[in-house]
Structures are given as C-alpha cells and as structure tokens.
Amino acid sequence: MSVGYGAVGWNRQKKRYDFFLVLGIALYLGAFMGAGAWLFPDVTAETLMIRAFGSAALILLHLILLVGPAARLDARFLPLLYNRRHMGVTMFLLALIHGSFSVLQFHAFGDMDPLLSLLTANTQWDSVSGFPFQQLGFVALIIFFLMAATSHDFWLVNLTAPVWKALHLGVYVAYGLVLAHVALGVLQAEQSPRLWLPLAFGFVLVASLHVIAGWRERACDREQPEEMGWVKVCSPQDIPNQRGVVVTVSGERVAVFRDDQRIMAVSNVCQHQNGPLGEGRIIDGMITCPWHGYQYLPENGCSPPPFTEKIPTFQVQIREGSIWVKSLPLPAGTAVEPAVWGGES
Amino acid sequence: MDWxxxxxxxxxxxxxxxxxxxxxxxxxxxxxxxxSAQSGTWGFRLLIWPACAALWPLLMLRYVRGHQQPPIECTAHRQAAGREV
Known part of the structure; x- marks a missing residue:
C-alpha cells in the first residue's frame, strides 16, 4: 500500500518464486542451446541465442496469459497471479535480448541505420511466404516495453487502475503480433508439424481458458433488478462468515461481506489494481484484496491509516430474511452503519 | 522512404x-x-525512469499544470457516487 515507494516489493515467498523462475529459465536456455549446438553444429551461437531467448519469451508469455483465467477458475493458481508482474518483466527482458541479437545479426552492420533497416529491409506486405515478420515482433516488443516499464505501483496510482489495466490489455495485441511473428517467420521454413503443433496448442489453450472463465463470470455481471432503489442480494446465511458475495449494481460489481452478525457492502473494485475484493476475506476486521493484500475497513471503505486508498460504500438492509443493497453508491470513504443480522454465524 | x-x-x-x-x-x-514518491528510494526512481522517459508528455503536462496529487480513478460506482468525501 502506498505510503512510500520502494524498488521491488520482495518478501520471502516472492524471492522463492523469483528464484525458481530464474532457475527454470536458465535451465531452459542451457538445455536449448546445448541441444541445438549438438543437433545442429552448423548453426551459429548468435542464431542459437536468438532462438533460445525468443522461444523462452514465447513460453513465458503463454504462462502469463494462462495465469489470469486459471486463477479465476481455481483459487490454487492465485499465488501465481500475485507474482505475475515479475514473470511479465522477465518475459520482456528475454524478448528484448532476442530482439537485440536479431537486430545486431541482421541489421547492425550495414550502411543503413539499424531501425530504418529493420523497417525497410523487407516490404513484401502482400506476400505470405515473404511477409516482413520482423516488424511485427518490433511492435510487440514496444508494447511489452510499455507494460514492463509501467509495472510498478507508482504507475498504477498515477495512471489510475482503469487506464493502467487498459494499457496492459495491450498484451493481447502483442500476443497476436507474436503469434504472427513466429508463424510468418521461423515456421515458414518448417515443413513438419513439430513446431506448429505446440504453437497451435498454446493458442487453443489460452483462448479456451479465457472463454471458459468469461462464461463462468457472465452470470455475475448480469445487472440485478431494483425495487424502489434497493437490490435484493441473498440470505445472510448464504454468505460464509468473513467472506463476501458479489452482485452487479449500478454498472459495476458490489462486494457484500458478512463479519459475524454484521453485513456491509462496498464497491468490488480494489483501488490498487482493480482486484476483485468480493473474492477476498475479512482479516483482522478488514476486507483484504485477494490479489495483493490491500485492505479496507468494511464500515467506510477506507484503508487503515497511514494509507489513503478508499472505495465507494453502499447502504445495506436486512428485510424479510434477505440482504438488500441500495443501488446508489455512496462517495468513496463514506461511513455506513452495518446491517445487523440476528441469525447464527 | 524519406517519410x-x-x-x-x-x-x-x-x-x-x-x-x-x-x-x-x-x-x-x-x-x-x-x-508518496517523496520518500521513494533510488531503486524506485531507477525503475520508473524508463516509463517516465516513454510517458514524459503526460507527466510534464501534469507537472506544468501544478498537479500535486495523483488522479482518482474513474469507475461506474465512483461516477454514480458523484464525489469523494
């Protein structure tokens, strides 16, 4: 939470995670280049490095894209989601090394400026077999740079989470460009399906997990009908103690929490990275975001001092055994009297 | 080509x-x-430098206009609520 910014928010778990991430990449790169040198002795070291770093970045990009929907479908993947930022920056660095070696090998030693050479060496835009695939990779790399460079809480705060998220959704554009870059580039010469199959499998896996996760969340995003400015949610006993349920009201999800007998509602959108607060828990009396642990007091939607984040709150009633939420949100940080439920917790 | x-x-x-x-x-x-950046470490400043370099028009505009707080995000609920307290 934002009192003062540090470089990297490492803790013991993140250090362990990063250790295994770097170890896995080092082993992959070593195995790829070792096997490549043995199987294809005529291939130069630069070419092997270009392929090793490029393929490592491609695999990591698939993992990054799979983590989001996998965590929506199964909470056991949430720890990977917490650490996805480091995975993303690492993927950019691998792609940068791949791109830098490629420019050095193919564009740096002529009379022309390397970037100008990259953009003009091949302009067969109407040809499939000779398509200028390197330009596609260059544009994808620029998108990855913007994403990696803004992967700090400072940028989340100063761009605001919706703008930051919109920028980072550029990963899907970059993914499409990378698929085209690989398919129109290295795989053009590939006659056997041994490289095409993993690429197609990766795409189908990423696409299908996104569709399944989106389908499951569809019902949650259906706007609930109002009755005299109030929206019926569920029975208090339907909410496990110190947990929440999510309902869509006023164009956005609302998280309704139960803390013993007290029922409270806040906007579901965490101010940090727009994490889903309703999927979090009440810990030490505070709503705790499942993504990065940002906390808010359920009575007023404010982060505990000295933190300054605050989210909109909602009035809550219990009528005829059901929880009702007022459809009009209150300004962020407004204190609301919790509804008290007489049932057993 | 010239363009x-x-x-x-x-x-x-x-x-x-x-x-x-x-x-x-x-x-x-x-x-x-x-x-919150006033107590930021050197490591933090080095990490944000590349994006400051990429997004300098946005930040310079805010700097010249004298902004002293980050903007508040705009969500459906914040819009419906109208204002902060």
Missing part, C-alpha cells in the same frame, strides 16, 4: 528528450506529482 526516415529520426528525438526529461521527472518531478 519513414523522418519518422525514425523523430522517434530517436522523442527517446532522447524522454530520457533527459524522464530522468528529471523520476528523480525530482514525481516528488511534486505524488507525495
């Missing part, structure tokens, strides 16, 4: 200006734009 050459040189100019202004913003300017 592409011009575009590439314009890109280099943007990067060069961004690198200089981005350095100023990362090590000085952000202290005014975001109070």
């Amino acid at each position: 592409l050459r011009g575009l590439v040189y314009a890109f280099y100019a943007y990067v060069l200006i961004g690198w200089v202004l981005g350095g100023f913003l990362a090590f000085r300017g952000v202290n005014r734009l975001d109070p």
